[in-house]
Amino acid sequence: xxxxxxxxxxxxxxxxxxxxxxxxxxxxxxxxxxxxxxxxxxxxxxxxxxxxxxxxxxxxxxxxxxxxxxxxxxxxxxxxxxxxxxxxxxxxxxxxxxxxxxxxxxxxxxxxxxxxxxxxxxxxxxxxxxxxxxxxxxxxxxxxxxxxxxxxxxxxxxxxxxxxxxxxxxxxxxxxxxxxxxxxxxxxxxxxxxxxxxxxxxxxxxxxxxxxxxxxxxxxxxxx
Numbered sequence: 001x002x003x004x005x006x007x008x009x010x011x012x013x014x015x016x017x018x019x020x021x022x023x024x025x026x027x028x029x030x031x032x033x034x035x036x037x038x039x040x041x042x043x044x045x046x047x048x049x050x051x052x053x054x055x056x057x058x059x060x061x062x063x064x065x066x067x068x069x070x071x072x073x074x075x076x077x078x079x080x081x082x083x084x085x086x087x088x089x090x091x092x093x094x095x096x097x098x099x100x101x102x103x104x105x106x107x108x109x110x111x112x113x114x115x116x117x118x119x120x121x122x123x124x125x126x127x128x129x130x131x132x133x134x135x136x137x138x139x140x141x142x143x144x145x146x147x148x149x150x151x152x153x154x155x156x157x158x159x160x161x162x163x164x165x166x167x168x169x170x171x172x173x174x175x176x177x178x179x180x181x182x183x184x185x186x187x188x189x190x191x192x193x194x195x196x197x198x199x200x201x202x203x204x205x206x207x208x209x210x211x212x213x214x215x216x217x218x219x220x221x222x223x224x
Contacts, residue, residue, distance in 0.1 A: 016078075017053055023180065024166075025215070025216050026213030030145040030211070031056055031145070033211050034143045035062070039060070043108035045070065047111070051073045061089050067092065068092050069094070100115070107136060108141075111142075119189065129200050129203035129205065132221075139223060143218070144196075145217070164181075
């Protein structure tokens, strides 16, 4: 699995953190909520899948004083930005150029933000959830902040309209907002929330939706 944020989103890496907030409703709140859920299990080792510039890892490191976070990403430019961002955390932040579809090491928690939608098929998503479950210790936690979209109408169009309204409120024209959606669809797949929960449950998680700001969704999966 190969992925370049610069090519996919047509963004220079340096402006990613600023721009993503205009594109994704509740982005900052999702990071804080996800980090708070991770902190509850008092983890020693956390994996951040598709970690990008390290925004989620930073939130986790700030809330979990004893945690070590290992950032996994294939995009070398994003990881370079993450190294700068997390320099103050020293050895608590570790970096690995690796796909999250590869075997994962044992850990207490797995976190992801706007990364797992790059898995194009639900069959692959289910396999990923099973691999995550295997990597987690008993009582471990999966926290996934990502976009979910209904499969059917009129709910699908209604959610896209709400998403477009957020972009418009940030100064992006409505026509351009829908152009963004079409462009992103080349690499992004947004499954319905119900399908995500069913897939996690089938993999063996106790799964629930913890928060949603359409279309941004925080899903929690606990390993029994």
